Amino acid sequence: MATIYDVARKAEVSPATVSRVVNGHTNVDPALADRVRRAMRELDYRPNAVARNLRRSRTTLWAVVISDIGNPFFTALVRGVEDLAQQAGYSVVLCNTDEDPAKETRYLNAVLAEQVAGVIIAPSGPAADLGQLTAARVPVVVVDRQLHGSRIDTVLVDNEHGARLATTHLLDSGYRRIACITGRRGVWTACRRLGGYQRALADAGQPYQEELVRHADFRSDGGYRAMTELLRLRPRPDALFAANNLMTVGAVECLVDQGIPVPAEMGVVGFDDLPWAHLVRPALTTVTQPTYQLGETAAQLLIERIADPDRAATTVTLPTKLQVRESSVRRRPSAVVDPDEA
Amino acid sequence: MATIYDVARKAEVSPATVSRVVNGHTNVDPALADRVRRAMRELDYRPNAVARNLRRSRTTLWAVVISDIGNPFFTALVRGVEDLAQQAGYSVVLCNTDEDPAKETRYLNAVLAEQVAGVIIAPSGPAADLGQLTAARVPVVVVDRQLHGSRIDTVLVDNEHGARLATTHLLDSGYRRIACITGRRGVWTACRRLGGYQRALADAGQPYQEELVRHADFRSDGGYRAMTELLRLRPRPDALFAANNLMTVGAVECLVDQGIPVPAEMGVVGFDDLPWAHLVRPALTTVTQPTYQLGETAAQLLIERIADPDRAATTVTLPTKLQVRESSVRRRPSAVVDPDEA
DNA sequence: CTGTTAGCGCATTCAC
DNA sequence: GTGAATGCGCTAACAG
Numbered sequence: 001m002a003t004i005y006d007v008a009r010k011a012e013v014s015p016a017t018v019s020r021v022v023n024g025h026t027n028v029d030p031a032l033a034d035r036v037r038r039a040m041r042e043l044d045y046r047p048n049a050v051a052r053n054l055r056r057s058r059t060t061l062w063a064v065v066i067s068d069i070g071n072p073f074f075t076a077l078v079r080g081v082e083d084l085a086q087q088a089g090y091s092v093v094l095c096n097t098d099e100d101p102a103k104e105t106r107y108l109n110a111v112l113a114e115q116v117a118g119v120i121i122a123p124s125g126p127a128a129d130l131g132q133l134t135a136a137r138v139p140v141v142v143v144d145r146q147l148h149g150s151r152i153d154t155v156l157v158d159n160e161h162g163a164r165l166a167t168t169h170l171l172d173s174g175y176r177r178i179a180c181i182t183g184r185r186g187v188w189t190a191c192r193r194l195g196g197y198q199r200a201l202a203d204a205g206q207p208y209q210e211e212l213v214r215h216a217d218f219r220s221d222g223g224y225r226a227m228t229e230l231l232r233l234r235p236r237p238d239a240l241f242a243a244n245n246l247m248t249v250g251a252v253e254c255l256v257d258q259g260i261p262v263p264a265e266m267g268v269v270g271f272d273d274l275p276w277a278h279l280v281r282p283a284l285t286t287v288t289q290p291t292y293q294l295g296e297t298a299a300q301l302l303i304e305r306i307a308d309p310d311r312a313a314t315t316v317t318l319p320t321k322l323q324v325r326e327s328s329v330r331r332r333p334s335a336v337v338d339p340d341e342a
Numbered sequence: 343m344a345t346i347y348d349v350a351r352k353a354e355v356s357p358a359t360v361s362r363v364v365n366g367h368t369n370v371d372p373a374l375a376d377r378v379r380r381a382m383r384e385l386d387y388r389p390n391a392v393a394r395n396l397r398r399s400r401t402t403l404w405a406v407v408i409s410d411i412g413n414p415f416f417t418a419l420v421r422g423v424e425d426l427a428q429q430a431g432y433s434v435v436l437c438n439t440d441e442d443p444a445k446e447t448r449y450l451n452a453v454l455a456e457q458v459a460g461v462i463i464a465p466s467g468p469a470a471d472l473g474q475l476t477a478a479r480v481p482v483v484v485v486d487r488q489l490h491g492s493r494i495d496t497v498l499v500d501n502e503h504g505a506r507l508a509t510t511h512l513l514d515s516g517y518r519r520i521a522c523i524t525g526r527r528g529v530w531t532a533c534r535r536l537g538g539y540q541r542a543l544a545d546a547g548q549p550y551q552e553e554l555v556r557h558a559d560f561r562s563d564g565g566y567r568a569m570t571e572l573l574r575l576r577p578r579p580d581a582l583f584a585a586n587n588l589m590t591v592g593a594v595e596c597l598v599d600q601g602i603p604v605p606a607e608m609g610v611v612g613f614d615d616l617p618w619a620h621l622v623r624p625a626l627t628t629v630t631q632p633t634y635q636l637g638e639t640a641a642q643l644l645i646e647r648i649a650d651p652d653r654a655a656t657t658v659t660l661p662t663k664l665q666v667r668e669s670s671v672r673r674r675p676s677a678v679v680d681p682d683e684a
Numbered sequence: 685c686t687g688t689t690a691g692c693g694c695a696t697t698c699a700c
Numbered sequence: 701g702t703g704a705a706t707g708c709g710c711t712a713a714c715a716g
Contacts, residue, residue: 001478003709014687019711029685044477049455050395051709054692059392069420070617075411082438086445091452094436096424103428110433113391135386136343220617249618256621274618275412275562276591279598281623345693356703361695371701393693396708688715697706 002043011039022047053115062090062302063111065104065121068219069096071246073272073291074122077143080295081120088303090117097123099217105129112136118302120295139305143298145188151313153301155294159189159271162287162320163196164203166241166269169285169322171204173329175239175267179212181226181251182243190215193243193271212237216247223250231258239267239328245274248284252327268327282326290318344385353381364389395457404432404644405453407446407463410561411438413588415614415633416464419485422637423462430645432459439465441559447471454478460644462637481647483640487530493655495643497636501531501613504629504662505538506545508583508611511627511664513546515671517581517609521554523568523593524585532557535585535613554579558589565592573600581609581670587616590626594669610669624668632660 004022008015013032020028021036028036039045053059064081066074082092093116095107104123111119112132119133122143130152133140141153170178180197183190194213201208214229216222223242227250230237242248248270252262260266262282269285270277277284297316304311346364350357355374362370363378370378381387395401406423408416424434435458437449446465453461454474461475464485472494475482483495512520522539525532536555543550556571558564565584569592572579584590590612594604602608604624611627612619619626639658646653 004711005709015709016687016689016711017685020686023711025711027685032686044474046451046454046478048396048457048709049452050392050401050457051692052711053392054390054396054694054708055710055712057692069417070414072412075417078411078438079440086448091435091437091449093433094438095433096420098421106428107433109388110391112388115390115392132386136388249621252621276616276618276622279591279594279622280618346695347693357694358696358703359701362702365695367695369701374702390693393708394695396692396710397694397696399708686716688713690711690713692710694708695706696708698704700701700703 001048002045003048004045006043007036007039007045010043011035057115059115059117060090061093061114061116062299063093063095063107063114063116063119065095065097065107065111065119065123067097067099067104067123068246069094069098072275073245073289076291077122077295077298080292080297081299082295084296084299084303088299099219108133112138118306120298120302122298137309139302139309141298141302141305143294146315147188153305153313154315155298155301156315156317157289157294157320158317159192159320160196160199162271162289162322163193163241163243164200165196165320165322166271166285166287167197167200168203169324170239170241170267170269170328171200171206173239173263173267176206177212177235177237178206178239178241178267179214179230179233179237180241180243181214181216181223181230181247183215183218183247185215187218190218190243197241216250218244218247220246220250220253223247224254225250227251227254231260238265240269242268242270245270245272245286248286249274252280252284262327263330267330269322273323277323278325280327285325285328286323287320288323289320293318343390344387345390346387348385349378349381349387352385353377399457401457401459402432403435403456403458405435405437405449405456405458405461407437407439407449407453407461407465409439409441409446409465410588411436411440414617415587415631418633419464419637419640422634422639423641424637426638426641426645430641441561450475454480460648462640462644464640479651481644481651483644483647485636485640488657489530495640495647495655496657497639497643498657498659499631499636499662500659501534501662502538502541504613504631504664505535505583505585506542507538507662507664508613508627508629509539509542510545511666512581512583512609512611512670513542513548515581515605515609518548519554519577519579520548520581520583520609521556521572521575521579522583522585523556523558523565523572523589525557525560525589527557529560532560532585539583558592560586560589562588562592562595565589566596567592569593569596573602580607582611584610584612587612587614587628590628591616594622594626604669605672609672611664615665619665620667622669627667627670628665629662630665631662635660 097104118139182194214226216226271287273286273288439446460481524536556568558568613629615628615630
């Protein structure tokens with residue numbers, strides 16, 4: 001590979017001038033600039049980003065750390081991040097931890113070693129150790145989860161509100177024994193969504209029954225198992241609020257396998273939409289999150305944080321909406337209007 | 343951030359010795375090594391990967407270039423790559439081009455500049471310019487598509503065979519006017535899958551009718567539009583073979599919207615599975631690819647290519663299978679056995 | 685406006 | 701087995 005010195009020699013200028021042309025920083029005599037550009041073309045010169053990063057002691061890379069690349073929630077979020085990152089001149093490195101703390105640690109170490117310009121982390125699992133990142137003064141934005149006690153920029157949705165909407169909707173549809181499958185104890189989103197469920201029951205003067213609540217792992221299999229357990233209860237629940245998209249899928253699979261008709265014998269609402277929620281029969285009612293904007297907002301905060309490392313930390317909360325489809329309405333399911341499909 | 347010099351000073355050794363301890367290359371006196379390790383701990387020393395990369399003029403990063411991060415096919419593939427990469431000590435950078443040639447070019451440039459150790463590219467769109475990569479002697483493996491005329495390691499599936507299986511199955515189920523939605527003209531997978539469809543018709547002595555074939559963009563919307571067009575034909579097709587997963591989704595959405603019952607009035611088989619294909623009612627019959635292994639195999643080839651840049655290029659072809667579910671069988675749909683679900 | 689110079693942090697010669 | 705010295709390729713002072 002040609003270096004900046006090769007170009008300089010060929011164009012009969014100094015390496016500094018080549019650098020100036022490449023980066024367009026200072027003004028360069030047009031004639032010289034032309035010679036440089038020609039030399040670059042002839043040598044097929046490509047600036048070595050590694051050397052530049054070392055010299056500048058910063059990179060143009062963001063790391064986005066997510067826990068499940070197979071979950072459409074995260075891929076949509078990544079898209080939002082990526083689009084803004086590109087605009088701002090950053091490339092995005094995706095780190096998929098698969099809910100594996102060891103992988104997460106490895107990635108965070110790599111991220112530090114590689115001197116990334118910033119990190120956006122969207123963990124659904126237990127708390128990551130962001131201490132080392134913040135200690136190294138790496139700009140960080142947390143998405144999807146509140147980290148108490150730390151001054152970090154954060155983007156959230158109103159989980160409690162969404163969960164409450166979902167549960168209230170099931171009550172309004174006439175369901176009375178509503179089960180809840182939420183995430184692991186201690187996981188922030190799991191708590192908030194469970195909280196919204198409880199709140200809705202309280203609002204309606206319904207008793208809160210511990211046995212109707214299950215904690216699973218935010219994955220499909222976990223939803224399946226939790227549903228299996230719930231179906232053993234007597235009397236059986238007549239509705240389900242599932243606290244994330246993949247667990248909803250698992251639960252519905254279980255219902256299909258057991259031959260339990262939805263929504264006739266089991267109303268279902270899931271938290272977080274799925275790209276194909278309306279293709280499943282019956283179409284799934286979900287609490288939708290503005291996933292793409294979640295990513296965009298995180299990217300925006302990261303850009304601002306990089307520009308001013310000392311500004312006060314911000315928390316942005318985005319709204320959720322209830323998307324009523326068929327799985328939660330006992331009669332005339334096809335009459336439901338779906339604004340997103342218009 | 344502490345540097346190797348800080349550690350050396352604190353441990354009262356030379357930077358070279360610290361480097362030796364960090365990399366475990368040569369033998370170091372245990373006493374010195376201990377002092378070094380303690381100093382590293384106390385200073386929370388983290389090797390600067392950028393500097394190391396510059397010095398060694400190679401990195402420990404792979405780039406995986408895909409065209410749609412929202413497509414489960416690619417995410418599964420990435421998982422396969424990632425798992426092997428981790429084992430081999432590489433980190434994976436995901437580059438999502440969204441079928442946008444400009445984005446792809448930007449990423450390939452970045453990839454060159456960042457001196458990545460290797461590239462795995464899985465494009466579904468038109469030909470990428472890999473020339474510059476191979477010219478720079480960057481190890482490259484192509485997945486999912488054949489690049490004729492170039493000596494590049496490649497991992498494929500037997501597209502033609504899978505498409506033929508799918509079409510033959512529809513014929514066997516009694517459908518006679520079978521439409522095909524494939525990808526853009528000139529896209530390798532699109533051609534091969536169309537070829538399999540044609541071959542199956544020929545095998546069965548059925549005429550090939552141009553009007554039954556549509557070319558779309560491998561995305562959901564394209565499938566929807568193509569299906570809309572096909573439904574205007576008279577006589578109407580009675581079955582569909584769609585050449586990728588997302589177009590299948592789009593086509594089925596269209597059928598739902600038009601109120602056309604599947605499989606009674608329209609048999610459907612899609613190429614490439616979806617994680618939730620069995621949740622859709624009726625459950626979708628698909629041609630499944632070993633997506634994860636596709637990624638693993640690509641990673642394996644890349645590892646071997648890096649180890650020996652001059653070995654002959656290999657092409658590996660993996661098998662596809664027909665997964666019969668409900669959307670392609672007119673009677674007794676629930677009797678179908680699905681081995682993957684056992 | 686341009687060239688000379690130094691050094692980012694590290695790994696690797698080469699002497700010792 | 702260890703340390704001193706060098707340079708990976710580039711950018712940013714600084715001097716001219």
